[in-house]
Structure formats: structure tokens, C-alpha cells
Amino acid sequence: QVQLVESGGGLVQTGGSLRLSCAVSGRTFSSYVMGWFRQAPGKAREFVGGISRSGDVTKYADSVKGRFTISRDNAENTVYLQMNSLKPEDTAVYYCAAQILRTGVIGPTTPNAWEYWGQGTQVTVSS
Numbered sequence: 001q002v003q004l005v006e007s008g009g010g011l012v013q014t015g016g017s018l019r020l021s022c023a024v025s026g027r028t029f030s031s032y033v034m035g036w037f038r039q040a041p042g043k044a045r046e047f048v049g050g051i052s053r054s055g056d057v058t059k060y061a062d063s064v065k066g067r068f069t070i071s072r073d074n075a076e077n078t079v080y081l082q083m084n085s086l087k088p089e090d091t092a093v094y095y096c097a098a099q100i101l102r103t104g105v106i107g108p109t110t111p112n113a114w115e116y117w118g119q120g121t122q123v124t125v126s127s
Helices: none
Strands: 003-005 010-013 018-024 031-041 046-051 059-060 067-074 076-081 092-098 121-126
Touching: 003 092, 018 031, 018 121, 031 067, 031 076, 046 067, 046 076, 059 092, 067 092
Parallel strands: 010 121
Antiparallel strands: 003 018, 018 076, 031 046, 031 092, 046 059, 067 076, 092 121
8 A cells, every 4th residue: 555645835925935745655656656736725636746757857737837846755755846936826735646657757647647645735825
């Protein structure tokens, strides 16, 4: 059983920064594509960013490009999301997710293409 546990959320002012972490249990962390999603109240869950198994390829939603950076440490079974220049519209519950991929580097970014999920961590950006 794979378990994902996010941490690092909180309240921050506009323009501030936060770093989210996601610790993943199990010995096969390096075999998963990892990603971050978010869900604001009343809205659908949306893709934020993804990182390949080796960590050398990343992909971001247009809304966060240049502000957010995803990284991973395969020795520590952890994936990170560094969020800078935060805006009120970034307010959401942020979820870590793992994807099993047979071919390719990062698979589809729709939520149903990701197999494992964390419980989420709240990020609130005040104006």
C-alpha cells in the first residue's frame, strides 16, 4: 500500500512563499511519476505540476509557470513544491499524487490518470 502525506501548507500574504512536502511510503518511490494538484472551493481539482521518475523533466500548469517549482529526492522518498510570488487565486487544498506510467515521461494531467493521493494540505493566500 502506497501512502502519501503532505505537509507545509498554511497562511501567507500575497507575494509570499511556501514549500510543500510530500513523503511517500514504500520502496518503489522512484518508479512513480509524481505530481501536485489543487482544488479550490466549488472548483474541480486541477493539475499544478508533475515531475518524471528521474526528476529531470517537469511540467507545469500555465497559471503557475515561473512561480512554482517541483522537485523530488528519490533517496528520501519525498517530492516538493516550492511556491513563490503567491496570489490569492492560489488559495486551495493542495494534493500530492503518484502516477504509474508504462511509457513516456509524464502521463496525462487529468486527476483520473493518477493512482495514489495524499489527504491534502490547505494553502491560503491573503490579499
